[in-house]
Amino acid sequence: MSNADVPAKAAPPSIADLEADLAERRQRLARTIDELTEQIKPKAIVRRQTEQAKARFAAATTTPEGDLRTERIAAVVLASVGILTVVFLLRRRRG
Incomplete structure (x- = not known):
């Protein structure tokens, strides 16, 4: 093996370089902690959950083209009316 095949060893970093690297790592760590x-x-958390709920609602009530899915909306409305009717009748029967 010739000397040309042996990789040259890099000089050890200076104390100033190590301090600068350490300061940079501290800043990155502080930013990461702030983000977390x-x-x-x-x-x-509430904002993210609200955005996700809005996106799910939009996906469930509109087509990819943006048109309303009237069959789904009608099914939800009919189910709601049915539930309210049952609740009303049960309360009327008790009261």
């Missing part, structure tokens, strides 16, 4: 802290706040 922001994500677990109750308001952020």
Whole structure:
């Protein structure tokens, strides 16, 4: 094996380089902690859940082209009316 085939060893980093690297890593860690802290706040969680619910509702009530899915909306309305009717009749029977 010739000297050309042996990789040259890099010089060890200086103390200033190590301190700069450490400071940069601390800043990245602080930013990551701030981001995680922001994500677990109750308001952020509620906001994400609300956005997901809106997206699911939109997906369930509209076609990919954006048209209303009237058959689904009508089924939900009819089911709601049926439930309300049963509740009304049960209360009327008791009262």
